[in-house]
Amino acid sequence: MAGLALVTGGSSGIGLALSKQLAARGYRLAWVSLDQDELDRAKAELQKDAPNLVIDTLALDLSAADAPDRVFQWANGLSPDGLDLLVNNAGLGVYGDSATLPVSAEQTMIDVNIKALHALTRAFLPAMEARDGGTIINVASNSAFIPAPRLAVYAATKAFVHHYSDALQQELAHAGSPVRVMTVCPSAVSDTPFKSRAAMDRVRTFASFTATTADEVAQDIVEGLERGARRVVTGAAMRRALWLMKLTPAPLLRWMTGRETLEM
Ligand SMILES: NC(=O)c1ccc[n+]([C@@H]2O[C@H](COP(=O)([O-])OP(=O)(O)OC[C@H]3O[C@@H](n4cnc5c(N)ncnc54)[C@H](OP(=O)(O)O)[C@@H]3O)[C@@H](O)[C@H]2O)c1
Numbered sequence: 001m002a003g004l005a006l007v008t009g010g011s012s013g014i015g016l017a018l019s020k021q022l023a024a025r026g027y028r029l030a031w032v033s034l035d036q037d038e039l040d041r042a043k044a045e046l047q048k049d050a051p052n053l054v055i056d057t058l059a060l061d062l063s064a065a066d067a068p069d070r071v072f073q074w075a076n077g078l079s080p081d082g083l084d085l086l087v088n089n090a091g092l093g094v095y096g097d098s099a100t101l102p103v104s105a106e107q108t109m110i111d112v113n114i115k116a117l118h119a120l121t122r123a124f125l126p127a128m129e130a131r132d133g134g135t136i137i138n139v140a141s142n143s144a145f146i147p148a149p150r151l152a153v154y155a156a157t158k159a160f161v162h163h164y165s166d167a168l169q170q171e172l173a174h175a176g177s178p179v180r181v182m183t184v185c186p187s188a189v190s191d192t193p194f195k196s197r198a199a200m201d202r203v204r205t206f207a208s209f210t211a212t213t214a215d216e217v218a219q220d221i222v223e224g225l226e227r228g229a230r231r232v233v234t235g236a237a238m239r240r241a242l243w244l245m246k247l248t249p250a251p252l253l254r255w256m257t258g259r260e261t262l263e264m
Contacts, residue, residue: 002026004079009090011042013192017218029055063111068119082131086124088117089139093154093198106153113157128179135180138165142187148261169230183231186217187238205260210238
């Protein structure tokens with residue numbers, strides 16, 4: 001029997017699709033998202049098919065400085081045995097010119113995508129080591145691989161997630177830690193509210209050959225979890241594209257990225 005999985009942003013998009021997969025594998029779920037109505041709606045959706053499924057919810061703004069600490073206290077109250085799985089999935093993008101976007105909007109991205117993810121990782125890691133096991137899944141993006149104009153801060157936050165999580169995993173493996181960190185890099189996901197919320201509906205990448213669905217991303221994540229992967233790039237087309245990117249000269253790659261994100 002699997003244990004407790006805490007999924008931030010579990011009530012929407014990738015987090016919800018992944019939660020369905022985890023529930024099917026016997027995990028009990030704990031969700032932290034911004035909106036209580038959204039949490040209630042998603043919980044009812046999952047429990048319609050699985051009435052006995054336990055889902056605890058906490059509506060909280062993860063951009064608040066004290067939010068990670070509140071999540072940690074709340075999760076400890078749910079399970080004295082601690083977490084089996086922490087999925088740092090909550091995140092947001094904001095599309096626009098970096099010279100004119102509201103600074104506060106950019107800072108919220110930094111607070112949620114970087115600061116909350118980092119603080120939650122640091123809060124739960126010692127407890128997982130003390131209980132001799134656990135996995136932390138940090139959701140980055142294919143935007144982590146290359147700077148993206150008009151998504152400058154978003155792509156930079158995801159580069160942080162990718163580099164930080166990968167380096168932390170190497171340190172833990174070197175030290176013989178029982179805890180694993182898995183980095184997930186989804187390509188554009190066409191069927192979550194993310195792109196509308198980010199004002200990116202017309203950005204080409206969501207219709208390109210590398211685009212995936214939330215269900216495909218969730219399937220790739222659980223397969224990665226089960227085979228002990230350190231990094232998962234989701235979507236077979238994106239995995240092929242990544243190999244091509246490695247062979248592509250940098251100026252051409254920058255031009256191609258600009259075509260995706262600058263021209264609408
Ligand atoms: N969609 C894509 O194309 C794509 C591609 C690569 C990576 N990703 C990454 O995948 C992750 C999930 O994205 P998604 O596509 O599933 O988007 P989504 O459907 O918009 O889900 C984002 C989740 O994060 C939560 N969240 C956002 N801001 C929050 C805050 N301040 N406090 C607490 N919770 C907050 C949302 O809660 P509410 O719904 O309650 O507001 C929602 O549950 C994100 O980290 C995103 O950067 C997405």
